[in-house]
Amino acid sequence: MSEEIILRTDNLGISFGGLKAVQHVNLEIRKNEIYGLIGPNGAGKTTVFNMLTGVYLPTEGTFYLGDEELKGMRQDLINRKGIARTFQNIRLFNNMTVIRNVLVGLHNRPEFRCNPFESIFRLGHHFDNEEAMRNKAKELLSIFDLLEERNNLACNLPYGKQRKLEIARALATEPKLLLLDEPAAGMNPQETEELMETIRFIRDKFDMTILLIEHDMNLVSGICDRLTVLNFGTVLAQGNVTDVLHHPDVIKAYLGE
């Protein structure tokens, strides 16, 4: 793990009307790290994700990817800068085949640039591009063991595979930072085990930094390098996994007095 900081949030916060949903979140995520963001229901974890991906505009503070401030950018631009995400409730392109889902993820890669005019009149690199994109998509799908199902509609995949496809699609956008929103939700222990392997594998293979929201403590303590605990929109504890999980405030927040 290098010391290079990929994502830095500076006092990040948002309020909806008078409700302060998230306040004073200071994260520093290093390159190649698996960073966990945990907390009870309604603590504001997904809101943090939504701010980092441009869905919400933070009302306080700002955040940087590398040295670049991304606050206030459009969602698709933030994605192009290098933050990709998955969703808590899976959002695949349900009426498209599995491979097309990944192909949409590959849309903005600079090596596959091709303007509409070229596509319509089949000029330039259109055919070469399409073939290269398809090969790349197949490569990604084979990593996630989805190659066999590539011509099925995404909505017909079993739940676990839908999760995997979502991650594959997010990786197709070639991000620097991958945000996973409850990747293990609704999975059985065996699938969770598999998922942990997958996440580690992604980190090593793609040289990726991962920020994940999770409720499953096995998964969190199993793969995360560092943790941040949110409660009522504020940071409760931050640091190494064992320290954080034994922090009295964290125990209180999870188990009560």
Added chain:
Amino acid sequence: MSYFRKIAKNFKWKHYIVYIILAAVLLLSALLWQAGVMKRSTATMLNQIGYSIILAVSLNIVVGFLGELSLGHAGFMCAGAYLGTFLYNFLIAAIPSKLLCLCIAMLFGGVVAALLGMLVGLPALRLKGDYLAIVTLAFNEIIGNLCKNIKIFGGGMGLKNEQPYGYSLFIVTFVVVILTLIVLQNLIRSKHGRAITAIRDNEIAAKAMGINVTYYKLFAFTIAAFFAGIAGVLYGAAVSPVKYTNFTFNYSIEILVMVVLGGIGSINGSIIAAAFITYLNLTLTNQLSGDLAALKYLVYALILILVVIFNNAPAMRKYREKLDFKKLSDKLFKKKNSDIRDDSAAWDRIPTKIPMDELLSADLKTQNDSPDTSMPEDRSSHE
């Protein structure tokens, strides 16, 4: 040369069969016309079918692929018809060739309609669903009223076409139809088409995957308006005067009916439905004269309802499967199973492993009647 080699390398019958059929229709009808066998009314009908196809297919880009409901398509057509005909009248005095004048007018009408589409789209595409439908509907009315009140457009009398193109216009129309199809299908079968479809399927996810949603919405809207404008010019070249009363809300709905009847998101369906509805309309108008004319819309509605029932009612499944185009063509070409390639543009639902619709639908009886047909074949096992 390498351009054609690449196209030939990626040639697929499935993609080109529509063009071939349309070209055959064009060739045959042109020959018949040259031989003097074809009636004038048939030529007029073919022209109408032609521009209806352009309208339906272009609206399908917005409704079927982008997933936004637009009720202003007749408005774009109106703009194209008026401005195209206006320019045509100007040009015809200077240029002797009618065809050349028409081509320039089409380009002009299309571009103007596209600009209007962009102008309307910029604010309107921030809206969704019903609200967008209302705005486009209002646009339709505005364009109609504008054309009515502009003096040089002839006011309430409509814009007079000095020299209508004549009955052979349908040949031009069908060439334009084929060009339109090539452009729109190529667009849909590219990464840009995928982006547009992704927006329909899940806008939030599309944004998160880096798709510039505003750009693609505007792009689809503009290109649909462009072709609607061209269809308008083709309409204006045959009719004199071009009158704003033809481009009402009803006409927008009629185009929408073509799209829905043919299957949302199915271009071939749009073509068939556009031809069918136009034919039906004209035949009914011709057959029911005098007092019976009032019955036209009744019969029209009845036929539409029957078609919709046939397409959707569970009880009709048995007959539907017998007439399934895909199965018929498989039988015809003696193919064991149609191998779906991942790049094939099977935008209509690909038969899936789990017949969810059937599991959810309540009529268990029909399913028991035909146990072997109720289960779509398993695609992946054939690969």
